[in-house]
Amino acid sequence: MLKDFRFEENDDTVFVEEYIGHSKVVKIPAYINNKPVTLIANCCFFGCSVQRVVIPNTVRFINVSAFEDCFNLQSVIMSQNTEVISTKAFAYCGSLTSVTIPNSVTSIGKSAFLLCDSL
Secondary structure, three states: HHEEEEEEOOOOOOHHHHHHOOOOOEEOEEEEEEEEEEEEEOOOOOOOOOOOEEOOOOEEOOOOOOOOOOOOOOOEEOOOOOOOOOHHHOOOOOOEEEEEEOOOOOOOOOOOOOOOOOO
């Protein structure tokens, strides 16, 4: 599963930089090298053909355009600790029908769900 991601390690956390796998259902790892994955980087999944994404409890930030233009994306389950959904995070995900947004989210950026017509 780790081979499906490019990531960046800091002293105590990990950022998922890019998804390079081909699975239709993706469960983002909670830990890489015993460090929590706390952020999904800008454009990480941009244009991918994933259909379902599960975001673990360690992820707090979904950055700009992280899932933009994932037209086949139908379902997203966010963790209970997600705090920020950035600008255009899920823009142009025309097949998106289900998003679980927890109460922990304190900020949803401009156009985060732009043209998600099935939502």
